[in-house]
Amino acid sequence: MRIGELAERAGTSTRTLRYYETQGLVRPERSANGYRVYDEAELRVVHEIRALLAVGFGLDDIRPFVACLRAGHSSGDVCPDSVAVLRRKLAEVDAYLDRLGAVRRQLHDQLTQAIAYREETCFRKRGLPR
């Protein structure tokens, strides 16, 4: 399988596949004419990469998962390094959820007060009772 076919089957672009290669995530053979040649297993790898990217991982974080697949495991998640990354990411997400919750509260308060102020001003302008 050459790069164009892999790109299409994986739902991405050739540019992206070449980039993954520079990052050490995908390792094609080369045919005599210099074309990249991928075996079926690489399709799996690319799917794993895309799935993890979609969840918010960076390419660096993904490396252990790819290594795990390449080591013959049926899931990229089960190797120690992958588990470590999963733990770390889960902690990061939890922390971010906390921060975002705080932000949400602040925004909500700000909005509530701004609206209250505007309504009060409106009442005063019209000389209406509260």
Added chain:
Amino acid sequence: MRIGELAERAGTSTRTLRYYETQGLVRPERSANGYRVYDEAELRVVHEIRALLAVGFGLDDIRPFVACLRAGHSSGDVCPDSVAVLRRKLAEVDAYLDRLGAVRRQLHDQLTQAIAYREETCFRKRGLPR
């Protein structure tokens, strides 16, 4: 007040203040020698900018708040445009919270299963009963 003093008082850098100026957020006068001269009100403006940036706003989102302050209001939140941005941002944060919650769940599941698999493998390897 010149740029260095404002930067120090606002807890930021001169580079940053000049950048805000290019973005139309801060408007210094110029003294005869070409130096930027800020009045006290600008300190307030810069504080508002920094506070909103810290919450996750972009400079574009912040513009209405600055305009609101500059229009004489004691808070940047109370003008219609600001309220609109607050509403939009709150919605964005809510959406992001949802997505992040889903991601958290997925990570948690992945982690749980990976660990379960590792333990099972461990048991099998040692020929122990479950």
Added chain:
DNA sequence: CTAGACCTTGTCGCCGGTGTCAAGGCAACG
């Protein structure tokens, strides 16, 4: 007069994952 602290504008770099274009090789079909 000079050193030093401040100011000016202009430019490049970063980060991450891609899009996009350029210039050129290789293969297959007519």
Added chain:
DNA sequence: CGTTGCCTTGACACCGGCGACAAGGTCTAG
């Protein structure tokens, strides 16, 4: 033989909010 389509490497662009540096002007104290 030429066209078409796929492949190659290389390089610029993007987005946002700055950091950092260069080359030069200005003001003040000694």
